Amino acid sequence: MRKILIWDVPTRLFHWLLVFAVLALVISGKLGGGWINWHGRIGLAVLGLLVFRLLWGFFGSSYARFWSFFPTPKKVSAYLRGEWRGHGHNPLGAFSVFALLGVLLVQVLTGLVANDDIAFTGPLYDLVGRDLSNLATRWHHWSVNVLLALVGLHVAAILFYAHVKKDNLVKPMLLGWKESEHGESARGGGALAVLLAVAVAGLVVYGGSGLWLPEPPPPAAVETPSW
Numbered sequence: 001m002r003k004i005l006i007w008d009v010p011t012r013l014f015h016w017l018l019v020f021a022v023l024a025l026v027i028s029g030k031l032g033g034g035w036i037n038w039h040g041r042i043g044l045a046v047l048g049l050l051v052f053r054l055l056w057g058f059f060g061s062s063y064a065r066f067w068s069f070f071p072t073p074k075k076v077s078a079y080l081r082g083e084w085r086g087h088g089h090n091p092l093g094a095f096s097v098f099a100l101l102g103v104l105l106v107q108v109l110t111g112l113v114a115n116d117d118i119a120f121t122g123p124l125y126d127l128v129g130r131d132l133s134n135l136a137t138r139w140h141h142w143s144v145n146v147l148l149a150l151v152g153l154h155v156a157a158i159l160f161y162a163h164v165k166k167d168n169l170v171k172p173m174l175l176g177w178k179e180s181e182h183g184e185s186a187r188g189g190g191a192l193a194v195l196l197a198v199a200v201a202g203l204v205v206y207g208g209s210g211l212w213l214p215e216p217p218p219p220a221a222v223e224t225p226s227w
Contacts, residue, residue: 005185006087006172008061010194014053015173021046022104022151029144036120040111044123047108048205050101055197061189063088071095087183096154103147110140112208123210 007015021042028039057066069089078084079091089097113128114137115121125133161167172178177185206212 001179001181003177004087004180004183005177006063007176008064008186008189009176010052010056010189010197011060011064012173012176014049014056018046018049018053018104021049022147025107026144026148032116036116040120040122043108043111044205044208046104047112047208048201050104050108051201051204052197053101055200056189056193059189059193059197061186063186064189069094069097071098085182087178087180093157096150096157100147100150100154103143103150106143107140107147108208110136110143112210114140123208124213126210126213126216 024042025039025046028035028042056064059065062068069086069091071091071094075084075086075091084090112122112124113133115125115130115133116137121133122136128136158169161169168178
């Protein structure tokens with residue numbers, strides 16, 4: 001048995017920051033009221049995290065790259081027969097990863113143009129208008145239920161692996177490494193790739209913030225009678 005590096009530092013930071021951000025989104029969304037502004041800010045943070053992870057899926061270290069765990073029929077069949085011997089996300093777990101990323105993208109993109117019918121509108125609301133915003137709001141509310149179901153399934157799978165298969169999936173995501181008799185440590189994903197992914201994520205967050213949009217014109221002055 002020897003230590004194998006599975007998850008690099010950027011992947012682990014992304015994972016745990018996303019966990020806390022999603023928890024904060026659910027709580028602030030349920031509380032509503034003044035918390036809805038924080039809900040919007042956290043949503044922008046999640047947008048940045050997702051963009052970073054999408055780029056890291058191509059430029060990150062070997063086990064973080066999408067091609068390394070994409071669930072092909074051959075991989076899924078081998079896993080179901082008990083013949084899969086890889087590291088990182090297993091073929092079934094990969095379905096969960098891609099589903100979570102997809103639903104979170106739907107949540108974030110619809111949230112950018114959604115409204116709460118009271119005082120809050122997404123930062124890009126003015127680009128789509130009321131009707132499309134209402135449609136996005138409905139998708140935003142519907143997809144959060146899908147997200148919660150996927151999170152519950154994800155947690156259940158982690159508990160199943162820990163207690164039934166005796167495979168602790170949380171430890172590698174905390175420490176980065178696991179003990180194994182086979183395989184090699186993750187490679188790639190250097191500092192330049194990190195800086196590139198962070199820079200692009202920052203630009204996307206700025207675009208999603210709507211700060212680049214022109215200020216709305218001031219309301220027309222109303223003349224009051226002199227009497």
